[in-house]
Amino acid sequence: MKYSKQRELILKTLQEHMVHPTADYIYEVLKKELPSISLATVYRNLNQLAENGMIKKIEGLDGSVHFDHNLSKHYHFICTKCNKVYDVPYDVAPDLADKVLSQTGLIIESYDISFKGICPECHKKEFH
Amino acid sequence: MKYSKQRELILKTLQEHMVHPTADYIYEVLKKELPSISLATVYRNLNQLAENGMIKKIEGLDGSVHFDHNLSKHYHFICTKCNKVYDVPYDVAPDLADKVLSQTGLIIESYDISFKGICPECHKKEFH
DNA sequence: ATAATAATGATAATGATTATCATTTTATGG
DNA sequence: CCATAAAATGATAATCATTATCATTATTAT
Numbered sequence: 001m002k003y004s005k006q007r008e009l010i011l012k013t014l015q016e017h018m019v020h021p022t023a024d025y026i027y028e029v030l031k032k033e034l035p036s037i038s039l040a041t042v043y044r045n046l047n048q049l050a051e052n053g054m055i056k057k058i059e060g061l062d063g064s065v066h067f068d069h070n071l072s073k074h075y076h077f078i079c080t081k082c083n084k085v086y087d088v089p090y091d092v093a094p095d096l097a098d099k100v101l102s103q104t105g106l107i108i109e110s111y112d113i114s115f116k117g118i119c120p121e122c123h124k125k126e127f128h
Numbered sequence: 129m130k131y132s133k134q135r136e137l138i139l140k141t142l143q144e145h146m147v148h149p150t151a152d153y154i155y156e157v158l159k160k161e162l163p164s165i166s167l168a169t170v171y172r173n174l175n176q177l178a179e180n181g182m183i184k185k186i187e188g189l190d191g192s193v194h195f196d197h198n199l200s201k202h203y204h205f206i207c208t209k210c211n212k213v214y215d216v217p218y219d220v221a222p223d224l225a226d227k228v229l230s231q232t233g234l235i236i237e238s239y240d241i242s243f244k245g246i247c248p249e250c251h252k253k254e255f256h
Numbered sequence: 257a258t259a260a261t262a263a264t265g266a267t268a269a270t271g272a273t274t275a276t277c278a279t280t281t282t283a284t285g286g
Numbered sequence: 287c288c289a290t291a292a293a294a295t296g297a298t299a300a301t302c303a304t305t306a307t308c309a310t311t312a313t314t315a316t
Contacts, residue, residue, distance in 0.1 A: 002282055002293050024272080038296040043273065045294090059187045063304090065272085077234055088234070092227045099220045100243060106205055106216070107251075111243040113221075115228060117236045130262045130313055152303080166265040171304065173263090191273090193303085 001052065006037055007045045011054070011069070014046075020058055020066040020076075020085040058085060058112070075112065079119035088115055129180065134165055135173045139182070139197070142174075148186055148194040148204075148213040186213060186240070203240065207247035216243055 013026050021029075027042045046067050049055045056068040058076055066085050068076075073090040097108040118126075141154050149157075155170045174195050177183045184196040186204055194213050196204075201218040225236040246254075 004281075004294055006295070022272095036296075038298095040274080040297080041295060047274095059191065063187065063191065063193065063272095065191065077228075077232075077236075080237065086234075088228060088232060092231055093221050093224055096221055096241070096243075100205075100216060103220055104205075104216060106214070106243065106247075107245050108205075108243045109208065109245040111241055113224070113239055113241045115224075115234065115236045115239040117234060117238075119234075123235075132263055132312075134264070150303095164265075166267095168266080168305080169264060175305095191303095 001048070004045075006034070006041050007049070009034060009037075010042060010045045011049060014055060014067055015069045020068050022064060022066055026067075059114075060085065075115065077115040077117065077119070079122055080116055081118055081122040084119060084121075086119060088113070129176070132173075134162070134169050135177070137162060137165075138170060138173045139177060142183060142195055142197045148196045150192060150194055154195075187242075188213065203243065205243040205245065205247070207250055208244055209246055209250035212247060212249075214247060216241070 009030055010026060013029055014021065017025075017029075023043050023046050024039070026046070027037070027039050030037050030042065046055070046057075050057045050067065053071075056071065058066040058068055060066055060078055060083055062083055064083065068085075070087065075088040075090065075092070077086040077088050078084070079086075093113060096111055100106055100108050137158055138154060141157055142149065145153075145157075151171050151174055152167070154174070155165070155167050158165050158170065174183070174185075178185045178195065181199075184199065186194040186196055188194055188206055188211055190211055192211065196213075198215065203216040203218065203220070205214040205216050206212070207214070221241060224239055228234055228236050228239075
């Protein structure tokens, strides 16, 4: 993997955004800094970074794809109102791979939990 | 929701297939029984059934969407080779909603776990 | 039976992602 | 430090799953 300014900027942008952005969101943000950047380059690099384990891909409720720079073990909470993604600490369900192995014999490489509910922000809005 | 033969057949087909089929797979199967059926009808009804809680939508690894007639609580194992979906029993991780609530304050409506790994079938093929 | 409502089939439209390809950038090694 | 090979880019066309549209048909309740 050869260095490129675009890839560096994409990774930096992902790390600076606490939300878990989509490819298109990163593209829109980066256009301000590097107007010549192409949407294809953003997709290419996000996928490449994910394949190399430098970032993670998350699937949203509505089928939307988000990216996460946080490599430490954790899960995700997706708001059913606004589709935003939040982190949930790993220790709510540690070592599930071992449990699955002993109960089913399946060898687990990785797993992800997506919790669904209404986030505090949207919950607030419900009551103005 | 009004009765229709198409919806009944779609639900029946889903129930008869142990795999968790995609909309297109169901369409291909049903065409043999009811050649006049339209792909749009299959999509429409699967979504409608899912909205009414009669079946469940699952997101695959590659972004593909599968449907599941099994409403009892359980999780999913997705093979990273063949993308097939298998069931994992609920009791490998029961009552996570309560744990998340007490640790984060987030109110969980539902959650799904997708385990990833290589399924026994693909594992066999690796060594012929 | 009839009127109201919902569902269908066919197809066009959408939207996100990927493929293509000529050009440019990066790494390397003589 | 140039020359070459390999990889990355930007622009855009292509793809593919899903959704929207709409005229027609089927279902339900009165």
